[in-house]
Structures are given as structure tokens and as C-alpha cells.
Amino acid sequence: MTAHFSPWSRAWAIIAGMERLDADPTIPLISANALTKRYDELNAVDAVSFDIAPNECVAFLGPNGAGKTTLMRMIHSAIEKTSGSLTVFDRTPMRDRKLINARVGVVFQDNNLDQELNAREALLVHALYCGLDHATANQRITQLFEWLALQEKTKSTIRALSGGMVRRLMVARALLNSPDLLLLDEPTTGLDPQVRHTIWSLLRQLKRQGITILLTTHYMEEAQQLADRVMVMDRGNIILSGTPNALISEHLERYVLQASGLDELPVINDGVRHERAGDAHYFYSNDEAPLQRLHEQLPTQYAVLRHANLEDVFLKFTGRGLSE
Amino acid sequence: MTDVKADMPAVQLAAQANETTTPGPPLPDFGAPLRLRTNFFWSIYGVWFRHARVYCKTLAANATPPILEPLFFFTAITLGLGQYLRPEGFAGLSYPAFVASGIVVSSPMFTAIFETTFGTFVRLVFQKTYDAMLGTHLRISEMFVGELLFCATKGAAFSAIVLLMTLAFGVRPSPWCVLTPLVGFVTAYLFASIGLIVTSYVKMINNFAFFTSGVITPLFFFSGTFFPIRGHHIAIDVISYLVPLTPAIELSRACFKGVFTVETLGFGASLLVYALIAHVVALHRMTRRVLR
Structure with missing residues (x-):
């Protein structure tokens, strides 16, 4: 990690994009302490505390409205927390949004692929946002299409793709910047069993490569299939936490x-x-x-x-x- | 997975073949570190490129109406209304040149306004384009500066096209008219920023009608695009000096005449100040809107 002593040198480092983060395997990748997000009268996330170790796969389980998406959005600096502390790669989201997000890939719950472009172009513009040059971007997109068996769909418009293809394409998009942390918000909701199993197999491969995975789901089977650890959320609180098998044998x-x-x-x-x-x-x-x-x-x-x-x-x- | 498939008829399997293909080749080494260009310039280039790519995909459909519109304005007003006006023109320009110097900057204004009102609203609310950008390292300022610069680029291009069109119709301005695309660039940046400010408040897409019909259309007439409006009534003079299109039109007229005075310098400065203020407010407002 480069130290920037004066505001000017820090500012210059930010403009020039020279700031870098180096992973330290001994510290938690994500650490939350009494983290709270309040919307008007509602505590969407209510004083949750947890640590996530590098290369862990953690599933946040919970009914709709439990606060899972809000938590994800705080981790990738898409909303400001109300109180408590949160660090990602030992940095503070929002303030160090650039540094953190350069190493994060996000698969959103809704299809927000660029509807006005075709599959390949949608990935290309995202790769440019991520900071890849055109040559690297094109090479990587070709690899990803191949890996996800989407080669024949490169020229399709997003609207013409099935739900399963869209989800695979969104996983591909999240992998463009070679992330160390992958956030997936309900990656298989609304998909048929075949596509679901395909996505699970992809995620297991990614985990074997050392990528830390955080996912939200309300499919228990998904959590049982993928996660090293499950945190059950309800009304903004984490009410249970542990490995899937331990949770079952402990409580039932x-x-x-x-x-x-x-x-x-x-x-x-x-x-x-x-x-x-x-x-x-x-x-x-x-x-x-x-x-x-x-x-x-x-x-x-x-x-x-x-x-x-x-x-x-x-x-x-x-x-x-x-x-x- | 094999269990699921075992019970399925071959036809159904074939029909789903596209969907069910388990990715074959081993995963490329995506964990390998990449050199990411996270600097400000590359970030805004990425956003600019996105907008340019989308715009150029349907270039004919996108660019035809905004080019035809000034053409109709120009021909209808100068060839029609112009016949009944005094032959010496206004403000030292022939009437066709007077109108040309106006629409050469009002055209960038319109394209910028529409891009960052309706266009931005659709991206923000329906397509969730900015949510996807928020998943990357892009700063919110970079997301919108890229967008504003794209609008400005489009504005400069429109200025140039309208200028060439009026030249083809026989308008003969001074050679300084080559600077009008630059004025178009700043004008488009300014109005794109104003559009973003409006969008940041709007909850429903229909609300834009109040802005386009209630603000932009009167502004178009109060800034002296088609006729000189100052010198009749003090209130109109004040309004005319305050509306942000006026300095743009005055600058463009100075370029058409090739005569630059201290007043021109003042108009140039006020256009830049307007643009700077609108830029700061727009980024502040959009940051609040996007990080809801």
C-alpha cells in the first residue's frame, strides 16, 4: 500500500490512478462492526457485525426485505452506511470506493446489462469502465464467452437473450477486472434448475481459483451447495451464523x-x-x-x-x- | 445434474441444449493480476465511449431529426419571414447570417438537453445503467463528466453541421466562424449539466414536459435567436442578459462577424462561469440521486 502523506500527493495519486491495494491474507477481507443502514423509520440493516476471511464463500440467507441487498450495496460503495464501521480490503467504502471496487466484481439482482448494446459491446464498455485497454478487454471477453459457452450470442441484443444467458453474461461482466471479491445478489433467482446448476458449477470453479465469494439467496439449496458459511438474516439482523451442516445439527x-x-x-x-x-x-x-x-x-x-x-x-x- | 437430465425426453434436452451446456474449457486464470487504468482520464473515456457507441449504433435515427430541425427553422424563417424584413439585417449581419449564428448554438443546446433529461432518466430509472457503473471503480463524478463531455462533443458536431448547412445556403460569415463549434461545445456542456440538475429532481418522465415547454422554449426565444429583442423594455433586456443561451449566441454572432470587443470577452467569461456552476451543481445533485 502506498502511503500518501499530503493531500496533494494523495490527490495526484488518485487522478493518475497510481494508488494500489495489496491483499494481506492475515486480515479479514470484509469486516463489519455494528453496521447500520437506516431508511426513514426502517433499519434495513440493523447493527450487524461479521468478518469474512479471504477465499471464503459466504451466503447471506433471508426472506425478501431482510437487508441482504442493502448490505451488498454498502460493501461496493453504492450507498452510504448510517452508522457502525465497515472495512473492505482494510479500506473504507465510499471514501476509498475506487481502490476497493477495482478489485470487486458485482453480479446484480436485476438485469442491468446495457440494453442499447449487443452482448459483446456491453462487456466491452464495462471492461473500459473497469480500466482495461481495448486489446486486453477484447481478449478477455473472447475467453469469457468461450468459458461460459456464449460464443454464438456475441452479437445478440440483450433483450434477445434468455434469463439464463443474461445471468451468465452478468457473471462474465463481473469477472472482467479479475476481481478478488465477487458479490452476487440472488444469482439464480428465477432460473430453471439446469441454469442454476451451471451457475453453481461456475462459482465453485471461481472459488477454487481463490476468489472470495459473497452471495445472497433465498434458496437454501444454493447456500448448502456453495457456502462455507451461512448467515441467516431477518429484518436487518444476522440471526444465525455457521456452516450449513453445523446449523442443521445444532438447531434441529x-x-x-x-x-x-x-x-x-x-x-x-x-x-x-x-x-x-x-x-x-x-x-x-x-x-x-x-x-x-x-x-x-x-x-x-x-x-x-x-x-x-x-x-x-x-x-x-x-x-x-x-x-x- | 445428471439425475435431472435422465428423466427428460431427448427433444426437450435438445431444446435446452443452449441453456444447459456446462462451460467446457477450464476457467482461464482470471485471478491473474491485471493492470487496470483507474485514472480519471481513462475512466471518463470509458463512459464517453459508451455513449458514443450507443449513439452511433443508430446514427441515422438519432441524428436526422436534430439536423432536419435547424434546417427547417433556417429555411422557413429566413426564406419565408426574412422576405418581409429590412434588407440590411440586424446587428451587422444579413438576416440569414443572423439566424444562422443563432441556431448554430441553439441546436447543440437542444441535443444536450434531450440527452441528459429523457436519456439520462431512462438510463437511471429503467435501464439501471448507472447501477451497473456503480459496481466498478468509476467515481460518480467520472460517470457524469464522461456523459457531459459526450453531450459537448455531440454539440460541437451539431454546430459544425449546422454551420456547413447554412454555408451551403449562401450565408457568408467571417472566417472566424470556424470557432462556432467550440462555442457549441461549451453551450452543450452547460445545457447538459442543466439537464442533469433537472433530472435529479424528476420522479416521473412526464414531468420533463414542464421543463422543455416551460423553460427551454421561452429561453430559446428570449435569447434573441431569430430577432434582436433588447432595447424595447427593460424587463426583457434583463431577462435576455440573464438567460444562459444569450452569451452563447452573442459569442457565435461575434465569430460570424469576426468582430471581438470587450463585451464579447464578457460573454465568453459568463458562458464559462455558467457552465462551471451548472457542472458543480449537476455533479452534486446526481451524486445524491444515484447513491439513494
């Missing part, structure tokens, strides 16, 4: 029998916990046998015996009713 029994359409409640054996949400019934147990016996007794075809998953943990803490 191993097995769940899920049933609906029951006219009357069956006799429940010892060691089985029962929960009800609307017309759905959940029976939990650490042993499979009592649940299996219960399953056979049930007069309904809408009963499934399965392992407890992250979704059960999530719903346990955020409530099974509508939170909006």
Missing part, C-alpha cells in the same frame, strides 16, 4: 416427516416433536424409526420423510408464516 433433529391434508392428528410417540403451520404438520426426531412408523400410519399421500435441511432451520427462526 436429524429427520423430518412433513405431512399435509391430515384430518386428525395421529398418536405421537415419545421423542417425536410436532410443529404445525397452517395445514402442514412437521414431525421431528433424531431416530428414523419412529418417524417411519408414523409415516405408515398416516392416511395421506402428501407425507415425506427426509433429512432436516437448512430450509427447516431457516423457517424455524424466521417463522413459517409470511413475514412481509
Whole structure:
């Protein structure tokens, strides 16, 4: 890191683009302490604290309106925090927005690819924004199109692309500047299972290359597939944090029998916990046998015996009713 | 993934082949450090290039109306109305030259205003272009200076085109008229900044009508584009001196006549001051609007 003592030398360094950030693997890549963002009466993000280590993949899970996107936007300096502290690469967002964002790639929730250009041009202008020269940009775009199997779509307008292609193109765009930190805001929302699995495989490859990944999602499976660590958010707070498996074993029994359409409640054996949400019934147990016996007794075809998953943990803490 | 595919009919698989192709080649080394040009000049060039590329993609559709409009103004006013006016013209210029020197800067004004009102609003609200830019290292000032410079470039080009058009219609100004594209450049920068300020307040796209019809159109007439308006009433004189298009038109007239006085210098200074103030306010306003 270059030290700039006088405001003038710092100003010149900024104008000339000479300031550089060097990664220090011993310090957290992102560190938040009592970070808060307030909109009028609402605390979109309410005093959250967390650290993210280099090369970690962390998923922020939460219902709509939990504050996940707001958190992402604060990290890449798209909004100012209200209070608390936040550092990214040991620098302060907003003040050092240029230095930080030069090393960040963002995949947005909405399609904000340049609608007025074709796929290749949209990536080219973004590469120029990122500071690549024309030759490097073109070379990199060709590689990315190849890698993402989009070669045939280089001349397509953005509107003509399917949802899956748009999302892949947005991942490609976020990789143009060789980021060390990739932020993905609901990368697979609204996509079919094939595209979802494709994106997951891409992200795992990126993680193997040492890129730190932060993603928001409300798909539990996505978090379970990708994340080293999950943070569950609700109403601006981080209510749970840990590895997906630890969260499940810590907060729930191993097995769940899920049933609906029951006219009357069956006799429940010892060691089985029962929960009800609307017309759905959940029976939990650490042993499979009592649940299996219960399953056979049930007069309904809408009963499934399965392992407890992250979704059960999530719903346990955020409530099974509508939170909006 | 194979499980999902196993149950699917071949036709459906083929139909989805484009979508489901798992990226084949290994990931290129995207982690390798790149030399990024994060300096101010490259950043604004990137934004300028984006706007220029978009504009040139549909050049014919974009450029035809703004070129036809001054052509119609010029021919209708000078060849029509001009027949009934005194032959010696106004302000030391023949009437066609008088009108030409006006529209040579009003044309950049219009193109700049439309670009940063309707154009910017669509990018801001519907296309979310600036959100995407916010994901990069670009400063908000760089995003909008690039845009303003593109408007200014377009303004200079329009000045030049209108100038050539009027030359083709037989207007013979002094050789100093080659400086009018420069005046067009600054004028477009100024009005593009004003457009950004307006856009930063506007919530719905329809609201721009108040600005274009209520402000820009009267301004177009109060700055003496088609006829000299000063010397009739003190109020009109004051308004005329204050509207920001006046110094641009006066400068352009000075270039057409090839006569430069102290007053010309004053108009030049006031045009630059207007542009500077509008630039500062526009960047301040847009920063607040974008970082909502």
C-alpha cells in the first residue's frame, strides 16, 4: 500500500490512478462492526457485525426485505452506511470506493446489462469502465464467452437473450477486472434448475481459483451447495451464523416427516416433536424409526420423510408464516 | 445434474441444449493480476465511449431529426419571414447570417438537453445503467463528466453541421466562424449539466414536459435567436442578459462577424462561469440521486 502523506500527493495519486491495494491474507477481507443502514423509520440493516476471511464463500440467507441487498450495496460503495464501521480490503467504502471496487466484481439482482448494446459491446464498455485497454478487454471477453459457452450470442441484443444467458453474461461482466471479491445478489433467482446448476458449477470453479465469494439467496439449496458459511438474516439482523451442516445439527433433529391434508392428528410417540403451520404438520426426531412408523400410519399421500435441511432451520427462526 | 437430465425426453434436452451446456474449457486464470487504468482520464473515456457507441449504433435515427430541425427553422424563417424584413439585417449581419449564428448554438443546446433529461432518466430509472457503473471503480463524478463531455462533443458536431448547412445556403460569415463549434461545445456542456440538475429532481418522465415547454422554449426565444429583442423594455433586456443561451449566441454572432470587443470577452467569461456552476451543481445533485 502506498502511503500518501499530503493531500496533494494523495490527490495526484488518485487522478493518475497510481494508488494500489495489496491483499494481506492475515486480515479479514470484509469486516463489519455494528453496521447500520437506516431508511426513514426502517433499519434495513440493523447493527450487524461479521468478518469474512479471504477465499471464503459466504451466503447471506433471508426472506425478501431482510437487508441482504442493502448490505451488498454498502460493501461496493453504492450507498452510504448510517452508522457502525465497515472495512473492505482494510479500506473504507465510499471514501476509498475506487481502490476497493477495482478489485470487486458485482453480479446484480436485476438485469442491468446495457440494453442499447449487443452482448459483446456491453462487456466491452464495462471492461473500459473497469480500466482495461481495448486489446486486453477484447481478449478477455473472447475467453469469457468461450468459458461460459456464449460464443454464438456475441452479437445478440440483450433483450434477445434468455434469463439464463443474461445471468451468465452478468457473471462474465463481473469477472472482467479479475476481481478478488465477487458479490452476487440472488444469482439464480428465477432460473430453471439446469441454469442454476451451471451457475453453481461456475462459482465453485471461481472459488477454487481463490476468489472470495459473497452471495445472497433465498434458496437454501444454493447456500448448502456453495457456502462455507451461512448467515441467516431477518429484518436487518444476522440471526444465525455457521456452516450449513453445523446449523442443521445444532438447531434441529436429524429427520423430518412433513405431512399435509391430515384430518386428525395421529398418536405421537415419545421423542417425536410436532410443529404445525397452517395445514402442514412437521414431525421431528433424531431416530428414523419412529418417524417411519408414523409415516405408515398416516392416511395421506402428501407425507415425506427426509433429512432436516437448512430450509427447516431457516423457517424455524424466521417463522413459517409470511413475514412481509 | 445428471439425475435431472435422465428423466427428460431427448427433444426437450435438445431444446435446452443452449441453456444447459456446462462451460467446457477450464476457467482461464482470471485471478491473474491485471493492470487496470483507474485514472480519471481513462475512466471518463470509458463512459464517453459508451455513449458514443450507443449513439452511433443508430446514427441515422438519432441524428436526422436534430439536423432536419435547424434546417427547417433556417429555411422557413429566413426564406419565408426574412422576405418581409429590412434588407440590411440586424446587428451587422444579413438576416440569414443572423439566424444562422443563432441556431448554430441553439441546436447543440437542444441535443444536450434531450440527452441528459429523457436519456439520462431512462438510463437511471429503467435501464439501471448507472447501477451497473456503480459496481466498478468509476467515481460518480467520472460517470457524469464522461456523459457531459459526450453531450459537448455531440454539440460541437451539431454546430459544425449546422454551420456547413447554412454555408451551403449562401450565408457568408467571417472566417472566424470556424470557432462556432467550440462555442457549441461549451453551450452543450452547460445545457447538459442543466439537464442533469433537472433530472435529479424528476420522479416521473412526464414531468420533463414542464421543463422543455416551460423553460427551454421561452429561453430559446428570449435569447434573441431569430430577432434582436433588447432595447424595447427593460424587463426583457434583463431577462435576455440573464438567460444562459444569450452569451452563447452573442459569442457565435461575434465569430460570424469576426468582430471581438470587450463585451464579447464578457460573454465568453459568463458562458464559462455558467457552465462551471451548472457542472458543480449537476455533479452534486446526481451524486445524491444515484447513491439513494
